[in-house]
Amino acid sequence: MALDGCDRSSTRSGAQGNVITLSFWNGFTGGDGTYIRKLVDDFNKATPHIQVRMNAYMWIDLFQKLAGAVISGQAPDVAVMHVDDIPTNAARSLITPIDEVARALGLEASAYTSRVVWEGGVYRGKRYGIPLDMHPLGMFYNKAVLRKAGLNPDKPPRTGDEYMAVLEELKGKGIQGHWVTPFLFTGRFQFETLLWQFGGELFDPEGTRATFDSEAGVRALTWMVDLVKKGYSPANVSQDADYIALQNGRNAFNWNGIWQINGLKDVPGLEWGAAPVPRIGTQDAVWGNSHQFVLPRQHSVDPARQEAARTFIQWMSQRSLEWLKSAKIPVLKSVAESAEFKSMEAESQFARQSEYIRFPPAVAGIADAMLMVEKAVSQGVLGRASPEEALKAAAAQATQVVQHNRKKYGA
Template structure:
């Protein structure tokens, strides 16, 4: 299942990265201390009334669900002090119920959520901090976790999550279409310049009506895993500064990247205008687009469609080759007790162990959350491909820790992008105005 197809998800699909605006800020209120205490890493002892039971909400309702359940079953069978009790529901339903549920006495202790949602809930005081988990190295060696995955759940310098799963994007390319265009099917583009050269051969308008029968790439411009934003990163720009305080979408490097890709789509017609994420998937899946940048959740669908595809790191820009990473994180209810926190940390440590991550990766097709698991230890070839250390080390999370990230993406950035793609204003004038709106959302918090 896609726990983030920004509006249709994860995504990795049905988790729409349709993010929700920050509902407020403040210091989380919780019953248990957030500071490390002596013996924190010790396995909790069962109370006189039996083992500690932790309610765990997650939205992995797709083909990846059984892999999650297998690790939970293995954990529950491995000891008798803690029982993880999952409650599985669609992601949109989970988010609708969450704020009221965490304030009730019988609410979940552990909640999985897209990391981009953390500011919304942390800002209301609904989540407990997890800094002490990372401070205690007996739980997990943080050096084996991708920094982007760890930092994705930070808000105002405090961490509120533990990596649950991650999904870097890769370039899928149709080897048969490359061959038909006279291109080497084992050599996809590695730079913007190479893309431009190959795209001219892969964009086919047989009748000259201005509407290609085959496109070089499927680039969605709304309800999608962000595609244009990483292009901006790789030209030295972006949407928001790394510290999350300033809009940089109208800075020269950002505008230059946007102008380049808008011209590729609008003028060179390398992709249709107006694609949602699902449309982009379908275009590639039906052999009408030679390339798409998307996550591991599409490997099965493309394979079942009979597409002879290859996978590669997305092509580099003038200044870098970072790719987008989607991260789902474990979070804790702010009302969690010290005893429950220790039990949850024991489970998180188990989840991020080598054996559990192999079980998860082999069963889901997602990469492990650890960078120290060799490819030959994984049975699923796609888990190994998406788990390459070089790829994970050069992945970033969009708008991590930024309040109102959903509003910035869905209500400001995408409408501005669609406006310029449709020729209703220049990149500079449209995104200068968008930058002011983005800054207002940042300042609003």
């Protein structure tokens, strides 16, 4: 949804009188679009000398449009992208280093809730992103289903043993408690979470070889496959059926993204809770991602526009509490420790995972290789190959992809 057109005749000219008009692009076309639009409106009211015109596109369209805009000299002044998209766009010179902006705003690692989110905006030793939020996987649970099965609806399981004991209890009552899907949402995210919990990694530190077919990877995918084989999950679960089943009382647990919070709030009469993903493996870990501010490359540098863009980023960052209502968790410690955020019950549960949220490696073109992870999960969950076979074949393909991308983007 394009919220406003990009009038480069005004934005390129810098100031119109005493007003600078900035162009801001993002991919917030879902429920979070309402929140970002309100924040931009509030900024425009608060800063009459700087006005922001926002365009929101589907994420996949955003990157295609950004490439064309940069090449033609029509790039937006500020944009937002996911942390795992930063390396590719930096390698393509579509965004520029933002170290000076971070220093000018006095941003330091110690102010953030997670080392990973602060370092997530760095590619090849240079900062390209300033964190806005994190949005991890977590566990939703149906309190009514647990109560009906004679279980404590206010004490969700935290360990692997506790989790399996509850699933077994539910199975005895005819309830398949955890539905496993073969899709990105949320099968792949669950696999990555479990891989890290069992001590594995997706790729080697240099991003030259896939390693998700390790013993840890096999244990992770086997755990998921066994839920189907042993009857804790139905087979061939369709996209989002696990989430819908939670709402309909057909399952008890759903590992899903924090972005589902507001949807559950709108379900009449649903008794639900949120909690961190249980520690199934040997250590705490959970999949997550982050939206970060970036500066697209311009054909010419205008100091006044740079200062205006910095003002906008700072203003938005300082008002992240309003943004968190769109179902995100804070990246700044000051916000995470505030009474206002702690009163956001479900979001606070997801935020308990902040210190051990994990991102894919900062490697250009990594999204191409991650498709192979998704393929392995699908093959395993659907029973088309054993976990070992599915992971081995996918890892070999993923290694070819990352090696090709090293040549494409430079080692």
